[in-house]
Amino acid sequence: MTGWLDVDERDDHYLGLAGANISATEALLSTRDNLADVVEARAMMCVHGDAGLGKTLSVNASLRTLAAEDVYRVQFRARPTPRDIRHVLFDALGCSGRPPASPIEFDTLLKDVLAERPRVLVCDEAQWLSRECFELWRHLWDDRRTDIAIVFVGGGDCYQVLRREPMLSSRVYVWQEFRRMPREQVVQVIPAFHPVWANAEVDDIAYADVHAGHGNFRAWAKITAHTLTALTRLEREVPDREILQWVFSRLGGRRD
Template identity: 65%
Template structure:
């Protein structure tokens, strides 16, 4: 993991959210480091208070209640009736402060968002909520006026700029520390596109390419070997 401007901004934003017992939304395209940045920040800010939950696509209310029940390590059988279940969750969330992290938030329905709002609005619960989601997460949450009006901070993740790529990639892996900056920019144009997940694939294959081609430094031939195996990449 390398420190980027987005990671630093995430940590600053989440510090505010924790202090204010507020809600936040961290959103952006896949592979840009949203979840990693949130998790890394919370390991620094609230390691003992963080509760992470993630759901399959389009969860039902019972899924959210059930996952929270397990994540909060509540004893006994799960309540059958929703009112009883919500009371149990609120009682647990009133015992001490917790940060609830909901990943892939864009999959949730209005009813599910209303449950999160209900838990946060309760005067006795002591929680902050962080929604993390893909590119359309912002639009999905904005449609939920009752919830979005309560979100204190919105942070959008963007692809790394070429300048950031030149600064970050040499720290990310030793093969890029030894490569010319022009080669790093070429790799970004052809396959990386400022996306950390894409750069991880490029790096894995580049390491193998160096061994296969018996090279010590990434050059255009190494990149050609990598891009040929990635497939679907645009020429520089």
């Protein structure tokens, strides 16, 4: 669990990559527009797609602009139970006292807190949630007193997982899928993503994407980190095919 205001913007980038910038991709701009509508409507949203495509970064960056003081982010790395979610929300919302022992009392407490003022609850890695967990989220959102928007963010199978829960999926206001960047977008975005690529040849950026990047921001963060290491060791400034070949050797990519 992470309180929103405790998250440094640099932590949004994979590896905390120094010098990395948030790039205004089509997906990021769509996320910002969609979240603005969801927050205003106090609705639910599902952001889904394969790992490393920038889902969490886009949601974080957008909500910092739209509703930074109202956002509470929860995240799970394994399959949580409703009890886990209740306790994580108890901590994230700064509830006082001891957590209630009874689920009914616990839910009443959470709803009382969530009725105090507008809030945006972001549930990352939502593909791990069970039917009972989704029912808890729906129960909190359905209560007329609560004043919340809920954003589910999850991996490639998150869409299928939520769609299997019709009581919840019917309440999702916006569905947004993240996909790999096409190559023509990569060569435009990557020079703005990190200064190391600003003076690189377009053909070399495309070459790196073909062999290792594959339109995936997380992969590009790794490429960039290794490229910075190579340039420092060789006392060079601009990446070229020789540098990229060395990078590929570390990533397990092809060397042709």
